[in-house]
Amino acid sequence: PGGAASNKTYVIYSDNAFPPYEFLDQSTNTYVGIDMDILAAVAKDQGFQYEVKNEGFDASMGAVQAGQADAMIAGMTITDARRETFDFSEPYFEDGQILVVKKDSDAKDLSDLKGKQIAVKTSTQGAAYAESKKDEYDLKLVYYEDSPTMYTALKNGTDDACFEDRMVIQYTIDSENLDLKTVGEVLNPGDYGFAVKKGTNPELIEMFNKGLANIKANGEYDKILEKYGYQS
Ligand code: GLN
Known part of the structure; x- marks a missing residue:
């Protein structure tokens, strides 16, 4: 792990029923999915702490804008309109x-x-x-x-x-x-991106981008997609 490890625990909001990106696994009562796995792999690679709150899409947008959440990952499409109020990572998927x-x-x-x-x-x-x-x-x-x-x-x-x-x-x-x-x-x-409120947490976007590049390079990203049935 590299990156700017600190004691901060980032609060990251997500959707609550958006399979295969995030959804409740009934057998373990935990949220699983491509977004959850990419976030976990990136955080591990970059050495940052986080907790996820799966509250829904609109709730996530609101929480980030209100400063209640540091970021969101929710199958969120990068758009010009959203760029007015959010900063996005590099794209991690297209749909x-x-x-x-x-x-x-x-x-x-x-x-x-x-x-x-x-x-x-x-x-x-x-x-x-x-x-x-x-x-x-x-x-x-x-x-x-x-x-x-x-x-x-x-x-x-x-x-x-x-x-x-x-x-x-x-x-x-x-x-x-x-x-x-x-x-x-x-x-x-369009492209899906990880997002923060515009002008906030630039180090988190930077770590996400670096971590994403690393997990793409080391094959972990492909493994995550395959786990949910996709060819990369
Ligand atoms: N990709 C769509 C959007 O960004 C839907 C996201 C979602 O419902 N979680 O609006």
């Missing part, structure tokens, strides 16, 4: 959002969902995308705090579609046998 409907739906894209109710997750890029198409397709947006509640609204027919990050919905459909499917192409492909 984008995709339209999700019930398996028996005929909808192929938003033009088949005119005037319909769309479930979105507060503060996410999926929500931002739906907001940008709201007027054109007369969408009624319904906001949810977490991904599972959003999927439930589709499953029980409360809402007609939702937007979710492609890998996340695919992983969940496969692992939970959900009665949902993705349609069309990935929208808004």
Whole structure:
């Protein structure tokens, strides 16, 4: 381990139900996933202490902005709008959002969902995308705090579609046998980054970047992805 080891314990917020990045492992009652493993590997490599609070995506954004959290790692897409209030690490993964409907739906894209109710997750890029198409397709947006509640609204027919990050919905459909499917192409492909409040904790971003480069070089990063079923 190298880097600026100190006695500080960084408080890092994360989502609470965003598999395979972070999700509760029922058998051990701990949060596991790609983000959790990357953070652990980077912290070990750089010799810093941290604790994770899996409070949800919008809650994480709020906690970082309020200075309650030092950083967040939550499958968070790096965007220009977010760069106004966050500083990001180098990208550690790439994904984008995709339209999700019930398996028996005929909808192929938003033009088949005119005037319909769309479930979105507060503060996410999926929500931002739906907001940008709201007027054109007369969408009624319904906001949810977490991904599972959003999927439930589709499953029980409360809402007609939702937007979710492609890998996340695919992983969940496969692992939970959900009665949902993705349609069309990935929208808004982007990079995931580790984030701090703009202008704060620059040493933490630096350690994350150095640690990420090291675990990519030594094969640990690839092992983490493979553990959750991905080719790197
Ligand atoms: N990648 C999406 C975003 O940054 C969703 C993140 C999430 O729901 N945890 O908005």
